[in-house]
Amino acid sequence: MCLDRSRTATELTDEVQRIFAQIGECWVKTRFDAKNIPVAFAQYKTQTSEEADEAMALLQGSPIFGRACRIERARAPRTVYVQRRDGMELHIPMPMHQLGLFGRVEHFWTPNETERALHNLPLGSFFRFALYQHCQDAVRALRNDEHHIYTLQHANRPVNIPNMGPIGPEVDPKAIYVGDLPLYINEQQLRYKFGYFGWIVNVEVRRLVRRRIAFAYIYFAEDWSATMALTDPSLITKWTSTYMLVPQYPYVAGEYLSRVEPKRVTPHNQYPGRTNYT
Structure with a gap:
């Protein structure tokens, strides 16, 4: 950033903080390289790039202890x-x-x-x-x-981030559908089981009495909680000797949450009348 190497890290940090704070609240860290050349890193506390873009446009060339600074985008390790x-x-x-x-x-x-x-x-x-x-x-x-x-x-180590495509045409990323549940299942049992993955906002239990099955929609506060609930192998757990937990994403159409057919995991010949729940 073309900073004055005669200044201390504290002095440079405070001055950069003062200038960049004109755009918004930010963190600043100053480091010296092997040639004793100072470089400051600033990151705004919002989770969008708007303030950083504004700083790039408005603060380029701003004087810091009499020297015009050069601003570049940094690849900060996160x-x-x-x-x-x-x-x-x-x-x-x-x-x-x-x-x-x-x-x-x-x-x-x-x-x-x-x-x-x-x-x-x-x-x-x-x-x-x-x-x-x-x-x-x-x-x-x-x-x-x-x-x-x-x-x-660090940025010099390659990290391959997988491209996670959508699971279906439209999904609620913070919710999961739980099918093939016993009829007696209740909200408290589901909260106890799935609360391990994060804060649960709401649980909807729906019962099909004539077919003697139940299913549920569980809404988490964070999308990563739903993702973990869907990918955790420990969820292949029997509620009874004949029922298993089968989590899937619930499909949505507008504001209407459609029912996804639960996957039957018990032998069909035990319950010949329950092979299709649609």
């Missing part, structure tokens, strides 16, 4: 790789909860065996924060965590 200390397979909800205490995690994904071998990664998953500073705070605070290792992923 991704953390998490692995278990015992080397076993990572269970997503625990690190998601730990990281979420520091700020919003906007995306997570698990590399496949080929990607792990290519980049020499242990068993684990990537978690990307919405904001840089929240990522820094989390890695610093969780450095000595008893159960997990949290590693900051």
Whole structure:
């Protein structure tokens, strides 16, 4: 940013903070490279690029201690790789909860065996924060965590983010459909089972008494909670000896939430009259 190397990091940070705060509240960090050239990084606290775009347009060439600064977009590391200390397979909800205490995690994904071998990664998953500073705070605070290792992923290390296409024409990303439930199931049981994945806003239990089945719609506060509920293998759990949990995304058409046919997992010959619920 063409800063004055005769100034201290504190002086430069305070001055950059003062200038960039004209656009909005932001974090600023100043570093010196191997040649003692100072560079400052600023990130606005909103989760959109509007303030950064405005700063690029309006503050380019602003004087900082008499020197016109040059502003460029930075690739700030916001991704953390998490692995278990015992080397076993990572269970997503625990690190998601730990990281979420520091700020919003906007995306997570698990590399496949080929990607792990290519980049020499242990068993684990990537978690990307919405904001840089929240990522820094989390890695610093969780450095000595008893159960997990949290590693900051720098820009010079390739990270393959999968392209997650839509599951169907229209879905509610924060809700799941749970089918093939026993008729006696209630809201409290479902909240107990699915509350592990995050805060539940609402549970709708619907019963088809004549067919002796029930299904439910569960609405989470965050979309990643719904994603985890859909991908967690522990949900293949029997409620009774004949009923299993079958989560899917609920399709929506406008404001109408259509019923998705539950997948029957018990043998059809036991219940010959219950092969189609539509």
